[in-house]
Amino acid sequence: MATTSHPRSADWVGQSIKRKEDARLVRGKGKFVDDIKMLGMLHIVFVRSPYAHANIIGVDTSEAEKLPGVVCTLTGQEITKLIDPFFEIGPAPSNRILDYPMAVDRVRYQGEPVAAVIAESPAIAEDSAELVRVDYEPLEAVIDGEIAATDQTLLHPQMGTNIVWNGVYEYGDINQAFAEAAHTIHIDHLHMHRFSSTPLENNAVIAQWDDSDERLYFWSNNSFPTIGIQLLAPALHLRMDQVRVQTHDIGGSFGIKITNYPQMAVCALASRKANGAPIKWSETRSEHMTSSAHGNERTFRDTRVALDKNGVILAVDSRHIDDCGAYPRYEPLGCVIWSQVTPATYRLKNLRIDFTQVVTNKCPVGPNRGYSRLQHLWFLERVLDICARELNIPADEMRLRNYIRPEEFPYTTPNGCVYDSGNYPGMLKLAKELIGWERWRAERTKAQQESRWFGIGIGTTLDSGTNNFGQSQIVNPQAPFSGNSQAASAKLDIYGEVIVAVGSVPQGQGHETTVSQVVADILNIPPEMVNVRVGFDTERNVHTGHSGTYASQFAVSGLSAVNGAGRLLKAEMSKLAAFALQASEDELEFGVGKQGPEIRVRGTEKAIPYIGLANLANVNTAVVPEELRPLTLNCRYTWRAPFRVPDVEKKYGNLTLTYSSQLHIAVIEIDKETYIPKILDYAAVDDCGTVINPMIVEGQVHGATAHGIGAALMENCAYDENGNMLTATFSDYTPITAVNIPNVKYGNIETPSPHSYSGAKGMGEGGGAPLHAISAALQDALWKEGIIIDDSHNNASTLYETIRKKRRGELKQNVQVAKRGS
Amino acid sequence: MPEGIPRVRVTVRVNGKQYARDVEPRTLLVQFLREELSLTGTHIGCDTSYCGACTVLLNGESVKSCTVFAFQSDGGEVLTVEGLAKDGKLHPLQQAFSDCHGFQCGYCTPGFLMSSIQLLEEHPHPTESDIRKGIAGNTCRCTGYQNIFKAIRAAAGQGAEIGD
Numbered sequence: 001m002a003t004t005s006h007p008r009s010a011d012w013v014g015q016s017i018k019r020k021e022d023a024r025l026v027r028g029k030g031k032f033v034d035d036i037k038m039l040g041m042l043h044i045v046f047v048r049s050p051y052a053h054a055n056i057i058g059v060d061t062s063e064a065e066k067l068p069g070v071v072c073t074l075t076g077q078e079i080t081k082l083i084d085p086f087f088e089i090g091p092a093p094s095n096r097i098l099d100y101p102m103a104v105d106r107v108r109y110q111g112e113p114v115a116a117v118i119a120e121s122p123a124i125a126e127d128s129a130e131l132v133r134v135d136y137e138p139l140e141a142v143i144d145g146e147i148a149a150t151d152q153t154l155l156h157p158q159m160g161t162n163i164v165w166n167g168v169y170e171y172g173d174i175n176q177a178f179a180e181a182a183h184t185i186h187i188d189h190l191h192m193h194r195f196s197s198t199p200l201e202n203n204a205v206i207a208q209w210d211d212s213d214e215r216l217y218f219w220s221n222n223s224f225p226t227i228g229i230q231l232l233a234p235a236l237h238l239r240m241d242q243v244r245v246q247t248h249d250i251g252g253s254f255g256i257k258i259t260n261y262p263q264m265a266v267c268a269l270a271s272r273k274a275n276g277a278p279i280k281w282s283e284t285r286s287e288h289m290t291s292s293a294h295g296n297e298r299t300f301r302d303t304r305v306a307l308d309k310n311g312v313i314l315a316v317d318s319r320h321i322d323d324c325g326a327y328p329r330y331e332p333l334g335c336v337i338w339s340q341v342t343p344a345t346y347r348l349k350n351l352r353i354d355f356t357q358v359v360t361n362k363c364p365v366g367p368n369r370g371y372s373r374l375q376h377l378w379f380l381e382r383v384l385d386i387c388a389r390e391l392n393i394p395a396d397e398m399r400l401r402n403y404i405r406p407e408e409f410p411y412t413t414p415n416g417c418v419y420d421s422g423n424y425p426g427m428l429k430l431a432k433e434l435i436g437w438e439r440w441r442a443e444r445t446k447a448q449q450e451s452r453w454f455g456i457g458i459g460t461t462l463d464s465g466t467n468n469f470g471q472s473q474i475v476n477p478q479a480p481f482s483g484n485s486q487a488a489s490a491k492l493d494i495y496g497e498v499i500v501a502v503g504s505v506p507q508g509q510g511h512e513t514t515v516s517q518v519v520a521d522i523l524n525i526p527p528e529m530v531n532v533r534v535g536f537d538t539e540r541n542v543h544t545g546h547s548g549t550y551a552s553q554f555a556v557s558g559l560s561a562v563n564g565a566g567r568l569l570k571a572e573m574s575k576l577a578a579f580a581l582q583a584s585e586d587e588l589e590f591g592v593g594k595q596g597p598e599i600r601v602r603g604t605e606k607a608i609p610y611i612g613l614a615n616l617a618n619v620n621t622a623v624v625p626e627e628l629r630p631l632t633l634n635c636r637y638t639w640r641a642p643f644r645v646p647d648v649e650k651k652y653g654n655l656t657l658t659y660s661s662q663l664h665i666a667v668i669e670i671d672k673e674t675y676i677p678k679i680l681d682y683a684a685v686d687d688c689g690t691v692i693n694p695m696i697v698e699g700q701v702h703g704a705t706a707h708g709i710g711a712a713l714m715e716n717c718a719y720d721e722n723g724n725m726l727t728a729t730f731s732d733y734t735p736i737t738a739v740n741i742p743n744v745k746y747g748n749i750e751t752p753s754p755h756s757y758s759g760a761k762g763m764g765e766g767g768g769a770p771l772h773a774i775s776a777a778l779q780d781a782l783w784k785e786g787i788i789i790d791d792s793h794n795n796a797s798t799l800y801e802t803i804r805k806k807r808r809g810e811l812k813q814n815v816q817v818a819k820r821g822s
Numbered sequence: 823m824p825e826g827i828p829r830v831r832v833t834v835r836v837n838g839k840q841y842a843r844d845v846e847p848r849t850l851l852v853q854f855l856r857e858e859l860s861l862t863g864t865h866i867g868c869d870t871s872y873c874g875a876c877t878v879l880l881n882g883e884s885v886k887s888c889t890v891f892a893f894q895s896d897g898g899e900v901l902t903v904e905g906l907a908k909d910g911k912l913h914p915l916q917q918a919f920s921d922c923h924g925f926q927c928g929y930c931t932p933g934f935l936m937s938s939i940q941l942l943e944e945h946p947h948p949t950e951s952d953i954r955k956g957i958a959g960n961t962c963r964c965t966g967y968q969n970i971f972k973a974i975r976a977a978a979g980q981g982a983e984i985g986d
Contacts, residue, residue, distance in 0.1 A: 025928025028863020251929030508927030
C-alpha cells in the first residue's frame, strides 16, 4: 500500500463525535418494523395458552373465521404439515424435543401460542382471537428447576427426562486444594433470579411469501438474523437464498430479540396461506413478558470453597442448575458460555462445576444482556464476599489478594481462555476515588454504631466479547459451528460517494457513527463524508453465518471487517489514482480538497476527486488500461477471529477474544421501618480497551448499569406455583425509571487489547456488576442480623420476609465454616 | 374494512394541520396518529401507560396516547414529535437530547421529548427532583437516564452537568 501523509491520521477514532443516527431518531423519523405499512397488509394475532402445562384436547377456529374481515386462521396441528420442528442445538436426548412455533398437542408455558388469526385489521384479529375455542386438560406445572431435574413430571415425554444437558467442568486438583486449605466454607444455596432487559420496542415482523419469485421476505427486528435464517429456511423447506431478512431501526434488543424466529415462521406460513399478502405481527407488552424470552435463571447448590490462610481462594466445587424454560431454543449454549469467565477476575486455579440445564413450564430463555456469564460472575462474587466476611477480611482487601495481577496478562485461565488485558486493582482504586471511599467507610462505622442497616458493596465483572462458536462443540460435539467472523464492504459509488455496509444489526449502539469514524481515518476525510447503510439486509451480501449484533463484539469483529474493507478500497483507489494522475503511489496523499474528497500528488496541484476515480471504475471504463480493470472500487472483506476448536473432552480452549471489565461500588441504606433499600451513592468504572467513541461507551455503561440495578432491586419474572406469570405487564414488572436510578459516577481506564487491530474490546453487555455490587452492599448492611444475601433479587418485601424469618428462627443456615484455620 | 362497525368522526388539529377521520369508537389516540395519520414517531411500548413512549401533548397537556380514545381529542389540538422542529431547526430539547447523547435506540425518545416539554413549562429551572418526577412516567431501557437528565438540564439552559 502506498505511504501517504495523514495530517489528521487517527483523529476520528477516539473522539466523542455525535451520532449519525440522531438526525432521524430525534425527529421521530426512525423506521421501526411497526411503522411500515404495505399494500394489502394483513395482521396476525396469536391465541395463547392460559395454562403453564396442559394437553390440548381441541382447537375450534370456526367461529373466528366467520367474523367479517378475518382472512384465515392457523393452528398448531395444521402447521405440523407445513413446517418441520426447529433444529435443536443440544445433543441427545434433548434433540428429541419437537419445537414447533406453535403448540401442537400440549402447551408448556403460559402464553405459548396455540393458534393464530389473520385479519384485515389488528382490531378484527384481536376480536376473532377471542372466538377461538381451545379445550385444555391441565397438567401439573413444573416451576422449580431442581424439582424439574427429578423428572417426576416430564415436559417433553419423548425426551425421557427434563434434563437438557449435564456436564462436569473440572480443572486443577480439587482434592489436593481442599486437603491443603487453611479454611473451608460451605454455602448451601445461591439463586440468580429470572429477569429480562425488556427492550422498549416489542418484537415485530412483517413476512411476505412471494410466489412470483418463490422467495420469503422479512422486515424484522431480529438481532441475529443469520442464525435465524439457518433455523428458519430448512424448517420451511426453503433454500437459504430464498429468504431475505431486512432490519432498519430497532428499539433495543439486548439479546432478547435473537429468539423471535418462531413468530417469524408463523407469519411466513400465514402469508403463504393468505396468498402472499404481507403479514404484520406486533407483539403486545404482555405477550413480550410472558412469551418472548427471559434471561437464564440459575441455582447454585452445595458450594464448597477452599482458602489459604490469607483468604486466597484455592478451589471452588459447586453444582449449578440452569432453568431454560419450556424449550431450549438458543440453549444449551448457556451451559458452556459461562465458562468464558470460569475464574471471574481471580487467580482461582482449581474448580469443579457440575452443570445441569433443565426445562420447566416457564417462558423459554434467550441470550439476555450478560448472557450466562453474568450468572456465574454473580455466583463467584457472592462466594468471595461471603468468604471474606466469614474470615473477617475487608471486601476490597479480599479482592486485591485474589485478583489476577496487571502484570499477568495475557492470562490463561484454568480452562484455556486467554484474558487479553486488564488492571483490576487500578479499577478498584479509581472507583474508590470516584465514590469517596474513605468518607463512606466513616459513615458506615457511624451507621453501625447507630445500628443502621448501611452497607458498601463491590462488584467486579467481565464482559467477554467476540465468542468462539467452537464452544458449542463442548455442549454438542456434532454442532457445526466454530470460530467467529464478520463481513463488510466499502465502495465508491458511481458519483464518488463513499458507501460502507457491515453485517451487524444495530439496536441503538451507534454503529453508523463508529463505522464512519474508522473509515474516515483510513481515507483522511471527515465522518460525514462516509455513508453507512442503515440496519441489516441479507441482499447486501455483507454477512457471514456469524453476522448479527450480540455477545459484545462490534468494536472487534464489526470494525475489524470495516477496517479491512476500508483498507482494500484505499489500496484500489491508490492504484487507480496513480494511473489517472500519472504519478507513483507513494507520491499520493488522501484528503479533502476544494471540490471534496480527493487524492493529490503531494506538494502539487494535481489531484483527482472521488467522482473522477469512480468514473473510471464504473462509467468511463474503456480508458482504463487492461491491467487495472480488475479494480472495482467495491471491496468486500471478511474478518475471521483467530480461534481454534476447543478440546471438547477436556473442555479446554480459548472461548472469547476480548475481556472488558467492570468495577462497581454501591452504597446502600435499608430503611429500618419500610425496609426499602436506597442507593446513596454509586460508581461504575469500565475498561473496554482503546475507546472508539467515549460518548457511546459511557452511554452503554450507563445502560448496562441501569439494567443491573433494575434487576437487583425491582425487576423479576415471577411465577406462582401453577406457572402463572405474576409480572406480565410493565406495571407489575416495573422496569427501572428515572426516580429509581441513582446518579452514576462514571470512570474509565484503558488497557488496550493485544487481540484486536485497534486495541478495542467488545463491550455493552456489561457483565452484571450492579447485581453483585448491590447484593454485596445489602449483605454488608445485614451481616450483623445474621442474614446471607443468597438471591440476586431483593426489595423491601423480600428483605422484610427474610429478616422476619430470621428473627423467628425460621431461616435455614446457609453458610457453614467447615474448617477454620488459625 | 367490513360493514356494520359503527364509526365516530374525529376532527382534530395535529401539529397545526386539521384532520377529520371516521374511526371505530375504540380507536386509541396512538392508533389514530400512527394508522390514520401515518405519524409513526409516536410509539407503543407497553399498552398499559407505564412506559410513556406514546406521550403527546393534547391541548397543551402531556397525555399517554395509548390511554386516550381518539374521540377524546375531537375538536382539540395535538402536538407530536413530528411537530417539534420548525423550518428544519430542531426544538431546543431535541437538540439537547442529541448533544448529550440522551438516547440510543431512539424508541422512547419522542415520548421523553413530549414529557420534557411539559416539565420545562411547569419548571423552567428544574431541580434534579423536578426532572426525575417530570419523566417518571417514561421508561428508557438504553441510557440509564443519566444523559436524559443532562439533556433536560441543558435544554433548560443550566449546563450539561447534573448533581445537587
